[in-house]
Amino acid sequence: MSNRIRGGGDPLHDTSVSHGTVVTDTEDPDPRKLVVVNTPGLSIEEWDATPGTTVADKNPGYDPGEKVVIAAPKAEIHEEFPYYTGGVPLHLSRINQTKIDHTGYPRSRLSPVRQLPPTTLPLQDVRPSPFHVRTFDAADNTEFIESIKERGRPATPPLVRPVESGFEIVNGHKRIWASHAAGLTAVPCRCAYVDDRQAAERWARAHLPGYNDEQQQAAVARIRDAFGDDADAILP
Known part of the structure; x- marks a missing residue:
């Protein structure tokens, strides 16, 4: 190895690495x-x-x-x-x-x-987060559904985690729903290995800010039911 200190702005190496x-x-x-x-x-x-x-x-x-x-x-x-x-x-x-x-x-x-590439999962094996309370209307999302149908997949892979009965959505419920509506049977997904609390924290940060008051109340109630006194540390 050279005595020259490496790292920082060293042009010999592309340092753009991330998880995966x-x-x-x-x-x-x-x-x-x-x-x-x-x-x-x-x-x-x-x-x-x-x-x-x-x-x-x-x-x-x-x-x-x-x-x-x-x-x-x-x-x-x-x-x-x-x-x-x-x-x-x-x-x-x-x-x-x-x-x-x-x-x-x-x-x-x-x-x-x-x-690492996304992994293609059967939609029948992917279930929503237990804290997800939003519903989607096909008539209001025609263009979104058609774009997924034409592409054959969502533009951005949903994030899921393995659970005993298959896979649980951490982020991307609308993309999974629209993929069903588009007639797809499988989609590429990103898969994370996180436990129940880590999944709840990620879900809460990604979804609660976009929920209306009624949806927030329903979702927060589910989180409190699941985690009890620890819920405050999970909620954003």
């Missing part, structure tokens, strides 16, 4: 494909690689202020989280419950290959 980016390690002589699973927002000098040793300690040729990126072997991610498509981080507490070999890297050490 497939990457290779530029320091690995026989690189395997990795997937970015988390970006904690901390620098490599703030993130421990092992107890008492930071990622910066293990990467002395990189700017210690560079952001750390957590990546794991693509094959291991696919085996443990088969529907993961990126866009949403895999929580490290969840990864730590597996045998996945995840590692912290300086962002500029990783070379992007591509983004």
Whole structure:
């Protein structure tokens, strides 16, 4: 490795990586494909690689202020989280419950290959969030339905999560509804591995601000029924 400090504005590396980016390690002589699973927002000098040793300690040729990126072997991610498509981080507490070999890297050490694609799911396997209370009218959404019918899919993939009975919508209820109305049987979706509370938090941030007063009251009541005293920490 060169003695020149890398990172920051280093033109040798495209550092535009995000959750779900497939990457290779530029320091690995026989690189395997990795997937970015988390970006904690901390620098490599703030993130421990092992107890008492930071990622910066293990990467002395990189700017210690560079952001750390957590990546794991693509094959291991696919085996443990088969529907993961990126866009949403895999929580490290969840990864730590597996045998996945995840590692912290300086962002500029990783070379992007591509983004994980959406996964196509049968619409019959996708159900709404338990907090969703809005209804949609076909007559008011003719153009939206037709655009999905012509394209064969929504312009932006809905976000879902795996649950015991299939998949639950986190964001994209109208897109799923319109896909049904357009006569589709399956659509590409982004899939996140989040628990009930994390899903509720994401749902609340994405939907409650756009609800009218009556819809907000109904949705908030459902959240309070589900989470009790913890509901206030979930609501935006």
